[in-house]
């Protein structure tokens with residue numbers, strides 16, 4: 001039963017009081033901005049998982065200093081199944097449970113389809129798609145124990161449209177896979193009260209798109225109804241909504257945050 005209607009009870013459903021979150025790729029960019037949003041809503045603990053040790057440790061420290069949340073960094077490669085399982089066990093042991101998982105770790109590469117080296121193609125799919133799968137599988141026992149959980153995958157508008165003029169077939173395919181995989185998780189795990197959703201950003205200001213020169217960015221903006229790129233903070237509202245009870249009947253949803261790009 002939801003609490004009685006009224007603005008205060010609605011706002012209280014956004015609270016993450018006493019909850020524990022894991023954010024992969026949380027060292028920087030969108031992952032860090034989403035970690036900030038979760039901490040600001042009263043999390044008890046947050047685990048930043050990233051392959052980058054120095055910026056990951058710095059991020060955890062900054063989250064603790066700025067929000068008072070107990071924050072720890074765990075070095076993790078999302079493609080390394082055995083060590084990933086050990087990391088999730090260590091997070092559970094440290095914080096006494098896991099309620100929220102945000103899978104933000106990801107990479108992009110630009111090769112034309114005919115020249116894409118297979119090893120490079122596999123790397124992108126392994127990190128973006130298989131890495132998200134492995135993290136969700138690794139968190140499952142802890143959410144199952146709790147009897148609830150919210151998993152938020154980071155897809156991309158590239159999962160539903162083909163970006164142009166840059167070539168990125170592996171990225172586009174991996175993100176389409178993330179969105180459809182999210183729906184499969186949502187259907188299979190509804191019986192465990194584990195909700196699974198994805199956020200699909202458009203072009204956002206992070207180091208992921210630093211390969212783009214002015215000319216490419218101009219082309220992107222021409223194709224974006226809002227005529228600007230997004231800022232990492234512009235994912236904070238949606239991640240909080242999906243992580244919290246405010247979205248209690250939402251599972252299997254992909255939310256586009258793209259300045260209208262995919263509406264064209």
Ligand SMILES: NC(=O)c1ccc[n+]([C@@H]2O[C@H](COP(=O)([O-])OP(=O)(O)OC[C@H]3O[C@@H](n4cnc5c(N)ncnc54)[C@H](O)[C@@H]3O)[C@@H](O)[C@H]2O)c1
Pocket residue numbers: 024025026027028029030031049050051052076077078079103104105106107127131154155156157200201202203204205206207208209
């Ligand atoms: N920036 C954009 O325009 C944009 C648009 C749509 C979707 N996305 C998605 O958002 C997510 C975050 O991207 P971002 O823009 O913050 O990029 P970013 O490069 O700033 O951050 C990505 C993080 O993932 C980490 N990472 C990479 N490989 C890893 C691995 N194997 N194991 C663990 N961590 C790993 C990196 O160290 C980094 O901290 C990605 O999944 C990306 O595909 C980004």
